[in-house]
Amino acid sequence: xxxxxxxxxxxxxxxxxxxxxxxxxxxxxxxxxxxxxxxxxxxxxxxxxxxxxxxxxxxxxxxxxxxxxxxxxxxxxxxxxxxxxxxxxxxxxxxxxxxxxxxxxxxxxxxxxxxxxxxxxxxxx
Amino acid sequence: xxxxxxxxxxxxxxxxxxxxxxxxxxxxxxxxxxxxxxxxxxxxxxxxxxxxxxxxxxxxxxxxxxxxxxxxxxxxxxxxxxxxxxxxxxxxxxxxxxxxxxxxxxxxxxxxxxxxxxxxxxxxxxxxxxxxxxxxxxxxxxxxxxxxxxxxxxxxxxxxxxxxxxxxxxxxxxxxxxxxxxxxxxxxxxxxxxxxxxxxxxxxxxxxxxxxxxxxxxxxxxxxxxxxxxxxx
Numbered sequence: 386x387x388x389x390x391x392x393x394x395x396x397x398x399x400x401x402x403x404x405x406x407x408x409x410x411x412x413x414x415x416x417x418x419x420x421x422x423x424x425x426x427x428x429x430x431x432x433x434x435x436x437x438x439x440x441x442x443x444x445x446x447x448x449x450x451x452x453x454x455x456x457x458x459x460x461x462x463x464x465x466x467x468x469x470x471x472x473x474x475x476x477x478x479x480x481x482x483x484x485x486x487x488x489x490x491x492x493x494x495x496x497x498x499x500x501x502x503x504x505x506x507x508x509x510x
Numbered sequence: 511x512x513x514x515x516x517x518x519x520x521x522x523x524x525x526x527x528x529x530x531x532x533x534x535x536x537x538x539x540x541x542x543x544x545x546x547x548x549x550x551x552x553x554x555x556x557x558x559x560x561x562x563x564x565x566x567x568x569x570x571x572x573x574x575x576x577x578x579x580x581x582x583x584x585x586x587x588x589x590x591x592x593x594x595x596x597x598x599x600x601x602x603x604x605x606x607x608x609x610x611x612x613x614x615x616x617x618x619x620x621x622x623x624x625x626x627x628x629x630x631x632x633x634x635x636x637x638x639x640x641x642x643x644x645x646x647x648x649x650x651x652x653x654x655x656x657x658x659x660x661x662x663x664x665x666x667x668x669x670x671x672x673x674x675x676x677x678x679x680x681x682x683x684x685x686x687x688x689x690x691x692x693x694x695x696x697x698x699x700x701x702x703x704x705x706x707x708x709x710x711x712x713x714x715x716x717x718x719x720x721x722x723x724x725x726x727x728x729x730x731x732x733x734x735x736x737x738x739x740x741x742x743x
Contacts, residue, residue: 386531386642387528387640387641387642388640388641389633389634389640390528390531390532391568391572392633392634392637393630393633393634394531394538394539394568396629396633397539397626397630398538398561398565399625399629400622400623400625400629401539401542402546403618403621403622404619404622407617407621407622408611408612408614408619409546409611409612410610410611410612411602412600413551413596413597414546414551416593416596418545418546420558421546421558421561424562424585427577431569431650434650435573435649438649439646439649445662446649446655446658449574449576449655450655450658450659450662450666452574452577453577453655454666456577456580456581456585457584457670457674458670458673459585460588460589461673463593464592464677464681465680465681465684467592467593468681468684469684470596471685472684472685474599480600481609482612483613
């Protein structure tokens, strides 16, 4: 198989996820786009690992091992990310990223941990 | 090491594997496009299933079968279900929501198109004469993957277990704190929150209930991930 097929497909999927991350407004849709980007990277890793495992003499199958690690990290990321989004939604009543602009709570008794969670949600987003 | 093998290959005579890869790739790419452009939030999650399943088929075509089944188990099986639960718990509107895309959509589209053009050009130019040899033994069968994982990658694998444990504990802590907070309910600033413009005024109580649901769900979700990771091992 030509190596350009999986490489081009993964580039296109990555840019699709990039558009989704930049253009979406709901935090959960942004997380979905992040998943698309991670999957594009995984496809690249697998394709190049298959190529190198036949081309080079002995490899450590590092591409496939890294793919498995990436999948596990993505599962952890989506769990924590959704927990943060739910916490933000509980505190603010919205998961709309455009309206989550301030890192502090709007009123005076906001605990700093809430602000930290919100800030992390925006960083994740 | 001679990766550029003898070249009986040609652009104009694609093999069957290449045609299958191209067709499944088109389906995957189309599903991904619909995922990032549709205005119905639940449909986005369901199209994401199509995209991730198509990627699993691509892994199978690349003879990486173990990763294909891990992809089906973890992504299609758990991540999309978690996303659907997240949509449900944040009270995402069913049906067409007009504000799914933010105002900087066209800037984002320009950035994505430019990045896609640059990446595709570079990749095609770099790997124009490179071919994957798919004959012979599968490069990613369970035996090969397990051997390399447990001979060469044991330490990162164990570190990954610690990471999953940390994620599990983190999810539980994130939800537990909210539960303890909602225990003395009406006194603190939650009532004041009603005056804040960011809170939809209708529901202190539904949000609270959703929160408790959410915390339970998060805790079960953590254990589910742990067990699934056990399965993936």
